[in-house]
Amino acid sequence: MHAFDVLGDPVRRRVLELLADGERSAGEVTAVVREEFGISQPAVSQHLRVLRENGFARVRADGARRLYAVEPAPLQDVDRWLERFRGTWDRHLDALATELARGKRERRLREERPPGTGPVDPPEEERP
Amino acid sequence: MHAFDVLGDPVRRRVLELLADGERSAGEVTAVVREEFGISQPAVSQHLRVLRENGFARVRADGARRLYAVEPAPLQDVDRWLERFRGTWDRHLDALATELARGKRERRLREERPPGTGPVDPPEEERP
DNA sequence: CCCTTATATGAGTCAATGCTTATGCGCTAT
């Protein structure tokens, strides 16, 4: 199962959020998720299994309890995959920042730049 | 459809990779994906639709061709969701280089805002 | 105009996945 398939499920994302602050027992996780999603204990257990088997979580025994914690490797994989798109939104952010800065400057110094010299609007989204 | 569901499909991930370098026509994308995954033209078109309808791609007409490009917003959402786990792998000291690179980029983008002054992440939310 | 090219849509099928109920199995405590 690919990392993105694992993260595709809202319950599993919520479980990871709960584990982000540190170890939690299966019971604690189950209580929260049962409450929020209205699903059964076995359902949560099955999600925990998916997280385990795909390397998103490790588990350790504490008496009869199972303590789960985040295992970061696959999340890092996702992060690295996103790497190639950061350029895409950096460009957008830079453009936005430039636009905002220009607007602010123009509001303060009305006459500094004549109209028609700014960047053109990016193409609008289109419905074919 | 949640961003992670969209990214759960390997064909759609591949399409986004192809678009990461800039605009490409539906035909170009289809040719590559057909070759690599052995699926039909309509199948690729349906994936393009999913990307469009979920805000991952924008399309613009060029005669009979459709030129697709990445729309970064939902990828940024994913990136922000990952944010809370970066601490987890910092503790593991696994991705020092990645983190340093990111830190440098963020310092460049936030030169005028000192760290620790931004809002904290809200709980996971859906984008309609 | 007709034919071809480029892309999108519709209907139908099939497999994957997430849920439920029922049950198993190891700890813990009485």
Added chain:
DNA sequence: ATAGCGCATAAGCATTGACTCATATAAGGG
């Protein structure tokens, strides 16, 4: 020992979603 808790697994069912083939639409070139 035995009952009860905590958690996992099994089996069955329903839904979702990705594919195929067939077809629609629209632009461009003779």
